Amino acid sequence: MFASLPITRSGMKAAILTLFMLCLYAQMTSARPLKFSLISKDIEDVNFITAWRGCHDAALRNGDECLHMGDTQIGYFRGQRDAIHKAIDMNVDGIAISVTNSSFIAQDGLPKAHANKIPVITFDSDLENPDRHLRRTYIGPDNFEIGTRLAELLKSVRPDGARICIISGGRFDPNLNERIAGIRHTLRGTLPVPDDMPAPLHPPAALKGENGWREDERCPLFNRGDEELGLAQLSQAIQNPTLDFIVPVGDWLLGDTKRLSKIITASGPRAPKLFMATGSPTDEQEELTANGTIDGYVAIDFYRIGELVYRQLRNYALGQNVVIAEEPALQVRQSSALLDPESQPPM
Structure with missing residues (x-):
């Protein structure tokens, strides 16, 4: 028979801290990489490629993945619907979409994402007001x-x-x-x-x-x-x-x-x-x-939009309902040749 040993207050704190660290380590090692879908209007458009790069680079830093999905302009909103269905079949952790035709994808595409409990946000181009209940937030410029x-x-x-x-x-x-x-x-x-x-x-x-x-x-x-x-x-x-x-x-x-x-x-x-x-x-x-x-x-700034898209989708995938309030800044420039007509080169 073993005699019980008294546990000091400092010893109890050390044991609790050790248990917390073990649980945290177990959670970190068991966590799987997250996978998100960024659905463009046109996957060949340089602006959307830039947005995807921002999303991809931000995801890579956390070991996650940001997929660029959609169609060329030939498919247009029907291509977007097909991309939504494909993303759902891939069991992605979140979808971001730049909307081409609000009423179309609100009827065929987004409801299926909701039924599968996949968080949806919009970027660059938002849903129309009657359909905005189908997304959690919008990321992009005014x-x-x-x-x-x-x-x-x-x-x-x-x-x-x-x-x-x-x-x-x-x-x-x-x-x-x-x-x-x-x-x-x-x-x-x-x-x-x-x-x-x-x-x-x-x-x-x-x-x-x-x-x-x-x-x-x-x-x-x-x-x-x-x-x-x-x-x-x-x-x-x-x-x-x-x-x-x-x-x-x-x-x-x-x-x-x-x-x-x-x-x-x-x-x-x-x-x-x-x-x-x-x-x-x-x-x-x-x-x-x-x-x-x-x-x-x-x-x-489409690159910054892509970074914010990833951060927002990751928040939702981890169960955090924090909405990113940052709005990408606009850059406005007027030609110096127009401001000073005499500086224009001869036509």
Whole structure:
């Protein structure tokens, strides 16, 4: 028979600490790597590739995985639906999606993710208001503000109004419609828009001369993210002698910068000014802006968006309901050649 030994208070603390450390070690060694799906509008788009790299690099630091899924612009929202189903079949720990057609994937795709208890967030392009209960949060820029910033650039050049042509991707892209809404509300002078106003499936009516601003009756032009079609539309629109500004709300025209420069140069000094929304500016884009090929842009940091997407998905996968409040900063630049016309190179 063994005699019982008294346990001191310090000994009890040491035993509890040892037990806690053993449990923590067991939890850490048994934890499996997490796997997330980032579903783009177009997996070949450089901005979405940049977002995936941000997600991938952040995941790699924790031994996790971020998969880039989706389709080219050919499949569009149906390709997104198929990617959601594939991600569910792979038993991913979370899904982030840049929405092309809110009502379509809200009816076919996202409900299945919820049934499988997979956390869903949106990035870059959010669901429309009626469908936002199907995602937990949105990561990305304020797309309405992007439109507002573009409109302010136009007003800085022509404060009394002008004729414009907007170029967009798809008619149902929520984020692009929000950018168009920002442009129209700002130029029309109908700001501020009430915070509780539902996001429209379509942006407000085209400008018809309010405050001197008017949209060409053939615009907006829609290219569904097709760079070739976007450049062809630019080539046609830039020959319109009544246009003062061409405003792509995405950066499809930058897929072939040599062709873009050729189109601008061939149109001569009276060509409409070009202002656009873009991803993180490249050195080549900066050069085009410096020499006046691009007259101004509002840029989005897609790499940072990807990092935040991973952090948010990981929070949810670990049972933490902390919502990341950070909004990626926008970069606004106007061509120095436009600010100083005498500095423009001869056409």
